[in-house]
Structure formats: C-alpha cells, structure tokens
Amino acid sequence: MSAAAFLRSSRILIVAGKGGVGKTTVGATLGVASARSGLDTLLIELEGHSTLGRPFGIDELPYEDTDLIEAGEGRLRGRRITPDEALVDYLSGNGLDRISGRLARTGTIDVVATAAPGIRDLLTLGKIRQIEENENVDLIVVDAPAAGHAVTFLRSAAGLSEAGADGPVKDQADLVSEMLADDTRCQVVLVTLAEETPISEVIETAYSLEDDVGIALGPIVVNSLVPAMPGLEAELNDLGNSRSKINRARRAAAKYRIARRQSQADEVKRLDVELPLPRIDLPMLFRAGLDEASISELTDVMLEQLDALGSTPGQVAE
C-alpha cells in the first residue's frame, strides 16, 4: 500500500502514546506527510500549551484553524480543541449561548463533568466528529491525551451511555461511538519508545483500545531508535586497549551506542511478539530541539515506511 493510500484509508488518525515518547512529534510528522501526499490536512491538539505548533513557528495553536504549511496540492492547518471551548460551542449550538461563557469561567464544567463522567472527553470527541462531518478536510490528525488517558478518552462515549445518560448527551455519545467503531472514519496510531515501560504500556493500551473501545489500530510507531553506524563494532574491536584520552572517549561512545541499540532491539522484539501490528520505525535525530527541519527529516522516513507497509488497518492477532 502506498503512503497516500494509508493516509486516505480513514478520515481521522488519533495519535496516542505515553508521555515523553514523542507523540506530538509523530502527530506533526503525520500531518506533514499527509499534506505532502496532497491531502488537505487538519492537525488538532487537545491540550493547552503543547508544542505541536512549534515546528511551524507557532507557540500555541489557537481554537480556530490556522495555516501551517502549503505543499503543492496538499496543505496542513492546525488548531486546538479544549473541553471548555467545546462546551461553549456546544451550548451555543443548543441555544444556551447567553450563559455559556460564564459557565465555562465559573467552573460549572467541573460540576457537569462530575455528574456525567467522561463528558469533557465526549465534548472534545463530539467537536472532532462535527469537523469530520461538516468540514471539507481529507484527513484529521489528532494529538490525543497521554496513553493511560487515551483509553478513558476514547471510552467516554460508551461509558456515558452505560451510565444512563439520556438527552442530547446520549445522542452525542451514540454518534461518537459510531464514528469510533468505523475503521473507514477513524483509527489509532500508537507511538512508543523502545524501552521497557513504554513498550509494556503500549501493549496494554493496544489491547484495551481494541477490546474496550473497539477502535481500529493503524501501524505502531517506534520512535527515537538509535540508527546503525556501519563499521562501528569492527573499529571498536581494532581499538585494542589504547588508553589515550581520545580512544577512551571513542570506546565509551561506541559501547554506549551498541548497548543502546541492543536494548532497543530487545524491546522491539518483545513488541513484535506481543503486539503483531505493522511497525514504523523512526530514527533518533541527534538534536534535542523540535524544528521544521527535524519534522521534515522524519516525514521522509515516515513516507518511505508507509509506502512499504502492507494491508489495511491492523488488528491485534489473537
């Protein structure tokens, strides 16, 4: 399957992963990859002050669509959605705009949210659904809440129905559940690092997303893999026991890279056994900042790897 075919296989990609695994980086990369593939793409962040806009020179994405990049036929826009703003939107749409601003300000959303568990998440998902339904966008990439919360987030619609919600909330929950269950509309891209805790957590999250939410899983992205350095081991062996300053540094750095690569390879192997999903490997870039050049470099790798992928949205094998 080509990258374009994957990016067109559903309307929404929800990018989820434990904090610190590079979920935002992967979200931005998928957004750019999609725009470069000629799709009209919308990148959505769900938390305030995230860094999703940074590579595009925007400190904080506003609530309104904002142009990020143009790429030939395709383009990338970005925005944020927060529950408070989604609530105000929702109330306005339900003829309650007179009080909506005040309710959001005075913490009334806490009260509503406690009465109806998951309502914040549902409001957010409802807003995404509304965009998917009404706006002319080819692909929506959502930077989801951190992993543990991703399941709660995506379970919110089903949870509210089970809790006995009725009225507009129940209607909204039904529409959202329908959207999440349809793999032509929605799939999840899980992101992890090749380290023990992130791998364990991503495996748990994957099964729980499939069993408890019933949402399709796209390929899993393993981020920040230390790239191979051909010839490194041979040269390390040739170093012998030289104790010069430079050779001590060379030896330590080479051993460090080899050990990191080995421990990452072990974790990837465990992932492949326990979670047989198509995999996309992104390299560690040797710079800490997240700039447009980094995203661009990762996009090249992402497109290449998507092109090499087989099959349709994945399923965790029994």
Added chain:
Amino acid sequence: MTEPSEVTRPSGLIHEADVIICLGAGGVGKTTTAASLAIAGANAGRRTVVLTVDPARRLADALGISEPNEASDRRGIGGANWGNEPRRIGGPWERSSDAGSGGELWAAMLDPSATFDALITEHAASPEQAQRVLTNRLYRNLTSTLSGTNEYMAAERLRALHLDDRFDLVVVDTPPSQHAIDLLDSPGRLSRFVDHRLYRSILAPKRGIMRAVNAATQLAVRMISRLVGTALLEDVVDFFAAFEGMDEGFRTRAAEVDELLGSERARYVLISAARETAIAESTWTAARLAERNRTVDALIVNRLTPDFGAANLDLGDDPLDANLRQFGDLRASERELIATLASRIADLGTGAGDEPQVVEIEERAEPVADLAGLTAIADALKALQT
C-alpha cells in the same frame, strides 16, 4: 534585594525541606528521580518516606512495594489497603553517618481511592453516613472523573506522612496528570466542588428549604438536567444529600493541605528531560509555580546524553569519530535547552538572576532496574545536600 535567609536557600534542599514535591511532565523519569531523592535523604541521615504514584514494575520491585494492585484491591471498601501503608527498605543509609544517627528509607504507593474512602470515614458523622457516600455511584466515579482528585489525594497523603512522627522528610512523586501543577490547585478545586452553589441549589428542594436561587443558576441546573438526563442528576442529588454536613470538615482539611503546600516546609523540585516538549512543559510548570509565589528550588534534568570526554579533540570521519560527534552534538543541543530553561526559571524568580540549582543526570545505556541504580542517581543528587 535582600539575601534569602538560610532556610530558603535551595542549596541545602535535602537537609532543610520537610516535604519535597517532584513536578514534571510524563516520561521524564519523575518516579525514579523521586525514589533517588528519597535515598539521598536517607543517606543524609534523615528518616525519609517516598510516596510514589504508579511506579513502573521494576521500580516497584526495587522499592519492595510491588504487591498485586488489582482494581478490586484499590477499591478500598472492605478491600486491602496495603498501598498507602509505608514499607521500610533496609540499606546502607541505616548506618550512622556524619549527620548523626543513620537515616531511614520508607516507600508507600498512593492509593487514591483508599485515601478518599478514609477521608470520608473520618469526616462522616456516623458509619451509616460513610456507607451511604461510599456506595453512591457518583462517589465511586469521583476519583476517575473529577480532575484533580488524584492530585488532592496525593496532597492528603503527603500531609498525613508529614504529620507522622516516624518521618522527617516526605518526598512526593506527583500523579501523571496533564499538568503536574494540578497538585497545588487540588485543595481549592475540591473545596470548590463540595461548595458549589449549583449543588446547593440542586439540593434545596431535597432539604425542603425554598431558597431564592438566581435565574442564571436555575438555568444552569436545567441545563445540566437537559444535557445529561435526569438519571445522572439523581445520583448527584443523592451524593450531595449523603455528603451533607461533611463539607465543612473537608474544607477545613483542604485549607490545611493548601497551607502546607504553600509553606516554606514544602520545596519544589522540577524534573525535566532535555527534549523540546519536556522543556516546554517544564517552562510552563515553572511559570505556574511562580504565579503562586513559589520558586523552583532545584531543576533535575534526566537522561542527558553522557559526556564521553571528547570535547576539544580533533575528530575524523571514521565510524568511531562520527559516533562521538553525533552524541557530542546531541549533548550540546540538550545543554542549550537546559540553559534556556534555567534562565527562564531565573527570570520568574523573586530575586532576579537567581538560577535554580541544576543537577544533570546522564542517560544510561541500560534502564535503571534496581536499588543499586537508584543509589547511583542518589549520589548524583548529593549536590542538593550542600
């Protein structure tokens, strides 16, 4: 500008703090760092307890708190409540040191539900009232749905451990919330929740008291019922009816917790990783802390690429040198981010130009898996002892 008094100096953090609160974004190694800080505390001769939240399996093993933690056990009603109880961990810190008699290390895992249940039981007028609240569906959802509840329970346990005569230093690992700073807001949030006038007005008919409720509030009540339906609203009404009379005790306690978090006895350690996203989150957290007139007492940056000692050496293009150069470049860009963060924190501080004490912990090729690994990090944290 006045010189900060001896007590407020961050340099002696491990000696001077009664409570150390670890703030940091997800994935920066906060739990590991909190455990290491506790070891550093014990090594400095203090009777230290670390309150951890959801530690990774191997870390829990290292701390000896890795009992099964099924949801049924967490659900405190009649269930086990092992997690909240601190366990003592033996180690070299128990030998007496320069600081006098030996230190102690204890670890406890936060059990938010059991903590909340204990609070209810403590404040209820009767066992029957406690039971009514504990079995209410809304209450049972509360720890997972009311944002800030887990944070408040961490703060509540922190206060209890602080008052416990067995300990003189409490190190707290904050829950993995969207924003680590939620811990500081949580007492206020819970007070506001049990206090909310919307609920008062919802309750008014049940109490049989006709109260003048302003039109906007009535509209809001109607809205809630319209939004979520009457079944859920019933649960809410039942919960607050059952809760009646306990709100005063809750508010008083929340105010005490709030006082502790805002006092000089509590110190704040910001934990970050040297990556753009983590640095951005840390900058934000430091700014929120400053809004509460608190400063970052120390900045701990985890997972810094190691220094292989090749600075200023002439490197070639062969794989060995290319490898050195790559990690050297990475480390340089990481340290640039750290310097930016430290200077931003300094700008936020009350005494202009006061940079926080910065401790850099280098990345290891292998993950920290045991007490020895934690002790190695604790040694790096010794800088916070002087």
